[in-house]
Amino acid sequence: MSPAQKKTAPPSDREHPKITVYSDWCKRCGICVAFCPKEVLAMDENRRVFAKHPENCIACHMCELRCPDFAINVEEVKK
Ligand code: SF4
Ligand code: SF4
Numbered sequence: 001m002s003p004a005q006k007k008t009a010p011p012s013d014r015e016h017p018k019i020t021v022y023s024d025w026c027k028r029c030g031i032c033v034a035f036c037p038k039e040v041l042a043m044d045e046n047r048r049v050f051a052k053h054p055e056n057c058i059a060c061h062m063c064e065l066r067c068p069d070f071a072i073n074v075e076e077v078k079k
């Protein structure tokens with residue numbers, strides 16, 4: 001395969017970790033938002049957690065570890 005045929009995505013095209021919030025389990029306490037070191041997570045006007053800046057997630061899993069209800073999951077993307 002010639003160098004031109006290699007499929008190597010530039011850093012800006014890499015996928016970020018997949019963040020899933022299980023709304024049935026989430027009690028909207030905000031702990032995950034408070035402990036995220038990269039300010040990835042936020043709450044909307046109904047205190048629902050969402051990934052506001054998923055591109056900043058470093059997959060440290062702090063949100064998972066701190067969530068008392070196992071309501072958030074971070075899945076790293078295999079490269
Ligand atoms: S894994 Fe870390 S950086 Fe990513 S959302 Fe959770 S606390 Fe934030
Ligand atoms: S820490 Fe868990 S229960 Fe609390 S807001 Fe975050 S996901 Fe929901």
